[in-house]
Each structure stands twice: as C-alpha cells, then as structure tokens.
Amino acid sequence: xxxxxxxxxxxxxxxxxxxxxxxxxxxxxxxxxxxxxxxxxxxxxxxxxxxxxxxxxxxxxxxxxxxxxxxxxxxxxxxxxxxxxxxxxxxxxxxxxxxxxxxxxxxxxxxxxxxxxxxxxxxxxxxxxxxxxxxxxxxxxxxxxxxxxxxxxxxxxxxxxxxxxxxxxxxxxxxxxxxxxxxxxxxxxxxxxxxxxxxxxxxxxxxxxxxxxxxxxxxxxxxxxxxxxxxxxxxxxxxxxxxxxxxxxxxxxxxxxxxxxxxxxxxxxxxxxxxxxxxxxxxxxxxxxxxxxxxxxxxxxxxxxxxxxxxxxxxxxxxxxxxxxxxxxxxxxxxxxxxxxxxxxxxxxxxxxxxxxxxxxxxxxxxxxxxxxxxxxxxxxxxxxxxxxxxxxxxxxx
Amino acid sequence: xxxxxxxxxxxxxxxxxxxxxxxxxxxxxxxxxxxxxxxxxxxxxxxxxxxxxxxxxxxxxxxxxxxxxxxxxxxxxxxxxxxxxxxxxxxxxxxxxxxxxxxxxxxxxxxxxxxxxxxxxxxxxxxxxxxxxxxxxxx
Ligand code: SF4
Ligand code: SF4
Numbered sequence: 001x002x003x004x005x006x007x008x009x010x011x012x013x014x015x016x017x018x019x020x021x022x023x024x025x026x027x028x029x030x031x032x033x034x035x036x037x038x039x040x041x042x043x044x045x046x047x048x049x050x051x052x053x054x055x056x057x058x059x060x061x062x063x064x065x066x067x068x069x070x071x072x073x074x075x076x077x078x079x080x081x082x083x084x085x086x087x088x089x090x091x092x093x094x095x096x097x098x099x100x101x102x103x104x105x106x107x108x109x110x111x112x113x114x115x116x117x118x119x120x121x122x123x124x125x126x127x128x129x130x131x132x133x134x135x136x137x138x139x140x141x142x143x144x145x146x147x148x149x150x151x152x153x154x155x156x157x158x159x160x161x162x163x164x165x166x167x168x169x170x171x172x173x174x175x176x177x178x179x180x181x182x183x184x185x186x187x188x189x190x191x192x193x194x195x196x197x198x199x200x201x202x203x204x205x206x207x208x209x210x211x212x213x214x215x216x217x218x219x220x221x222x223x224x225x226x227x228x229x230x231x232x233x234x235x236x237x238x239x240x241x242x243x244x245x246x247x248x249x250x251x252x253x254x255x256x257x258x259x260x261x262x263x264x265x266x267x268x269x270x271x272x273x274x275x276x277x278x279x280x281x282x283x284x285x286x287x288x289x290x291x292x293x294x295x296x297x298x299x300x301x302x303x304x305x306x307x308x309x310x311x312x313x314x315x316x317x318x319x320x321x322x323x324x325x326x327x328x329x330x331x332x333x334x335x336x337x338x339x340x341x342x343x344x345x346x347x348x349x350x351x352x353x354x355x356x357x358x359x360x361x362x363x364x365x366x367x368x369x370x371x372x373x374x375x376x377x378x379x380x381x382x383x384x385x386x387x388x389x390x391x392x393x394x395x396x397x398x
Numbered sequence: 399x400x401x402x403x404x405x406x407x408x409x410x411x412x413x414x415x416x417x418x419x420x421x422x423x424x425x426x427x428x429x430x431x432x433x434x435x436x437x438x439x440x441x442x443x444x445x446x447x448x449x450x451x452x453x454x455x456x457x458x459x460x461x462x463x464x465x466x467x468x469x470x471x472x473x474x475x476x477x478x479x480x481x482x483x484x485x486x487x488x489x490x491x492x493x494x495x496x497x498x499x500x501x502x503x504x505x506x507x508x509x510x511x512x513x514x515x516x517x518x519x520x521x522x523x524x525x526x527x528x529x530x531x532x533x534x535x536x537x
Contacts, residue, residue, distance in 0.1 A: 060463060063461070063496070064461060064463045064496070065463070066494075067463055067492050067494035067496070068463065070494075133407065133410075133411055137410075137414075140420050143420075150431075150432055150434075150435075151432045151434070152434070153434065153436070154432065154434040154435050154436035154495065154508070155436050155493060158492065158493070158494070160494045160495065160496075168499075169434070172432070172433070172434065192410050195406055195407070195409070195410055196406075196407050196410055199403070199406070200403045200406075200407065201403050202403070300499065300500065303502070303504065306502050307502060307503075313502060316457075316500070316502060317455075317457065320457045320460055320461050320500050321457070321460050
C-alpha cells in the first residue's frame with residue numbers, strides 16, 4: 001500500500017483534495033498526508049477523464065484518428081495534430097517530401113499554439129495564487145490567437161488542421177497581416193505580465209523555493225518540457241532532435257537552474273518571447289507553393305480529379321473506406337509540445353489501421369513527479385505546484 | 399514596500415481603464431464568423447432542378463469518426479440513387495469536417511450557424527429536411 005495512506009502517529013491526518021477542486025485544473029484527486037500544515041506524503045490519482053483514445057485508434061483509419069488528437073491537450077490542439085501527423089509520416093517514409101510552405105505553416109501554427117497554451121497556463125496559475133488581473137489580460141491575447149486559428153481552419157478549439165501530408169488548406173487572405181500585427185504587439189504584452197508579477201512580493205513569496213526538484217530527479221522522473229528546463233536540464237526537442245524547419249530558425253532555449261516554481265514560471269515567460277521570435281522569422285521566410293504533397297496513395301486528391309477521373313474516384317473510395325495501407329513496422333515520434341514531449345508510438349502490421357497506438361503524454365509524466373515536489377512543503381504550496389506543472393487532463397487520462 | 403508593488407501593478411490596470419472594451423455584448427452584438435467556419439452541416443441541391451445532390455455513396459457515413467451520420471437510400475425510377483433519409487446526430491458530431499472533405503459530389507457543406515443548443519437530446523438529430531433548409535450567410 002502506498003505510504004500516503006498509512007497514518008503512523010496521531011499527529012498525522014489524511015486529507016482528500018479533489019476531484020472537484022477548482023484549482024486542480026480538471027479532475028485530479030490528490031490525497032495528502034499532513035502533519036499540521038506540513039505535507040508528509042501525497043499521492044495523485046488520475047484517470048477520471050479516461051476515454052480510451054488509444055484503444056479507439058485501433059478501430060480507425062489514420063485519417064479518422066486525426067480529430068481525436070485534438071482532444072488530448074485541448075489547449076494546444078495544433079501541436080497534438082502535428083505530433084501525430086509527423087509520427088504517421090515517419091511510418092510512411094514521406095517526412096522529407098512535405099512541401100516547404102506546409103512546413104512553415106506548421107511551425108507558425110505550433111508556435112502560436114505554444115503561446116496560446118502558455119497564456120492559459122499563466123492565466124490560471126496567477127488566478128490560483130490570487131492575481132486575478134493577469135487572467136483577464138492573458139485571455140485577451142489568447143483570443144487574438146484563437147481568432148487567427150478560426151480564420152485558418154474554421155473552429156476555435158479543435159482544429160483538425162494539420163493533416164497527413166501537409167495542412168488542410170492554405171492560409172486565408174489577411175492571415176499574415178494579423179500575424180504580423182500580433183508579433184509586433186506581443187512583446188509589449190509580455191512586458192506587462194512581467195510588470196504585474198515578476199517582481200511582485202506576494203508572487204515571489206508564493207513561488208520562490210516552492211516545489212523544488214533537482215536536476216537528477218527531473219531526469220529520473222522523465223519529466224519534460226518547461227518543467228525540466230526550470231531544473232537546469234538543457235533539453236529541447238526542437239533543437240536537439242530537430243524536425244520541420246526548426247534548424248533554419250534562430251531561437252534560444254531558456255534554462256533556469258533553481259528548480260522551483262519561480263524558475264518554471266520564468267522559463268515559460270521566456271519561451272513565449274522566443275516563440276514570438278520564431279514567428280517573426282517565419283513571416284519573412286515563408287515561401288509560396290503547395291501545402292499538401294501530391295501522393296495519391298496516402299492523401300485525398302483534389303475534388304476536380306475525383307469528379308473527372310474514374311480511377312481516381314475508385315481509389316478515393318478505397319482510401320476512405322479501408323484507409324491507406326501503411327508499411328508494417330513501428331515508429332516513435334516525439335514533438336516538443338507546450339507541456340513537454342508529446343510522443344506517438346505506432347505499431348503497424350500493414351493494415352489500414354494501426355495495430356497499437358501509444359501516446360506518451362507529458363502531463364501524465366509530469367504529475368508523477370508531484371509528490372516529490374510538494375513533500376515537506378505547506379499545504380498551500382500544492383496549488384502553486386499544480387499551476388507550475390501545467391497539466392491538462394484530456395491528455396493525462398487520454 | 400508592498401505599496402510599491404501595488405503601484406506597479408495598478409499602473410498597468412489604470413492604463414487600460416481608458417481604452418476601449420475588448421469584450422462583445424453577446425446576444426446584442428455578434429462577432430463575425432470567418433468564411434471557413436465549420437458549423438452546422440447543409441445538404442446542397444442543384445440550382446436549376448432543386449434536386450438533392452447527394453447520391454448516397456456512403457462515404458461520409460464511413461469516414462465519420464464518431465459514426466453520427468445515418469443514411470437510408472432510395473432507388474429512383476431511372477435507377478439512380480438518392481438519400482431518402484439523411485440524419486446527422488449533432489450531439490455526437492466532432493465538427494471535424496471530414497464528411498465534407500470526402501464527399502465526391504460536393505453535396506455536403508458546413509455553414510456558419512453555430513447556435514445549436516437544445517433542451518432535448520433528440521432534437522440534436524437533424525433530419526434531411528432540416529439539413530436541406532439550413533440558411534447560411536453565403537446562401
Ligand atoms: S463533422 Fe466529423 S463528426 Fe461531424 S458528421 Fe462530419 S465527419 Fe462526422
Ligand atoms: S459523401 Fe456526399 S454524396 Fe456520398 S452519401 Fe455523403 S453526402 Fe451523399
């Protein structure tokens with residue numbers, strides 16, 4: 001039995017937080033063993049939002065599963081689409097055939113998604129600790145990004161935009177102008193958030209030296225993304241295992257050594273600025289051209305061809321009904337998501353559907369390090385640690 | 399000391415006190431929905447004859463990831479097929495747009511009608527008549 005459930009002396013109390021606690025960012029049940037206000041031990045329980053997405057994938061063609069990835073980390077759906085699609089492309093062996101324009105669009109979408117996700121993190125993290133104003137300001141900027149996403153793909157939260165072989169449609173007119181406007185504005189907005197929080201005495205008291213995790217522990221627990229970079233681990237998949245056009249872009253990876261909530265806060269704040277820098281470079285470099293590969297074996301052909309050409313129509317029917325035949329084998333692809341490394345492992349037996357699809361969800365792994373972080377701290381620290389780990393339960397419970 | 403922090407924060411807040419509101423008074427004013435909006439489906443008809451375009455090929459039914467489209471076919475006198483009944487259960491729909499993408503006859507489209515709340519689950523099942531008569535901005 002887990003130590004968190006065993007009371008050793010009469011001073012200790014077991015307290016059940018959640019699953020319906022407003023600060024748990026979803027449905028996390030958190031059992032803590034307390035000695036007064038000090039946390040002796042704790043145990044997070046997940047799984048309340050389990051929908052069996054991995055199993056569902058086994059009954060679906062590769063195209064059909066795409067919208068489901070939107071529903072993992074619903075604050076950064078674009079990034080989920082990207083990770084899944086890149087995994088399938090790796091399986092098909094078409095990674096280097098993706099048109100350059102599509103690659104740039106993917107990078108733009110991924111970085112916008114990262115900013116949007118970090119803005120929600122900032123908003124809720126600050127709200128939990130009691131700074132309400134930041135919440136309103138960061139949601140204002142997020143709205144701007146979501147409007148852009150809506151322009152490009154038609155939906156506000158579940159985009160299904162990045163597809164196997166490229167992106168669903170080219171960027172609409174006016175998108176680039178809005179993006180330019182946003183990148184110009186955004187530096188000033190980040191400065192405002194800094195002004196509201198970074199040097200604020202209450203904020204420092206609640207976050208400094210709270211939720212500490214050392215570099216070794218961060219690596220041992222396998223936590224990824226901004227959480228490890230707050231502990232001094234210099235690791236970012238965009239730079240260290242590059243994909244898309246990231247090697248051609250110029251950006252820095254913010255790393256802080258303190259390993260507490262405040263360090264993770266600073267990492268994410270700097271990441272937003274870096275993402276904005278990437279966006280600026282993309283605006284300048286994005287070339288013209290097609291946004292989808294011309295590979296009738298795997299992607300849907302243009303409507304005109306299907307309507308005019310009988311053979312194309314037949315192939316289209318087979319592709320929709322049975323799915324395309326992926327080569328047998330297994331692949332793993334991990335992408336740097338706002339929350340950490342989101343990986344898809346696909347085992348294919350050569351059928352139109354994956355035999356097994358495993359999702360490495362960063363939120364799930366980050367939660368596992370929580371007992372280590374809060375141990376010995378005060379009960380109020382749980383809230384700021386939850387905020388700093390920034391998990392989403394759609395992804396954690398899958 | 400604490401007062402100093404307060405002053406800094408308030409400086410930002412007061413700056414925004416004199417700018418325009420960014421919110422929208424929803425039922426009275428509405429935001430513009432972009433042209434690519436993916437909301438309520440619409441069954442298309444031929445402009446000249448007014449006949450339904452759908453030939454009941456069943457592709458939308460097959461691709462739908464949540465299996466919420468149900469079609470009952472009918473054979474016409476000239477041996478062409480049409481959908482006698484065409485139902486979409488919007489309560490399960492993901493609004494992913496795959497059904498529109500695969501349709502080989504351009505018989506299905508998605509409109510900008512997004513106010514779809516109902517009091518009853520059964521009302522989410524849209525029938526062929528409802529889907530034919532969806533009014534969207536583009537017509
Ligand atoms: S939008 Fe997606 S979920 Fe909805 S009916 Fe079409 S295919 Fe099915
Ligand atoms: S795919 Fe188009 S033509 Fe085929 S059944 Fe669906 S709506 Fe009708």
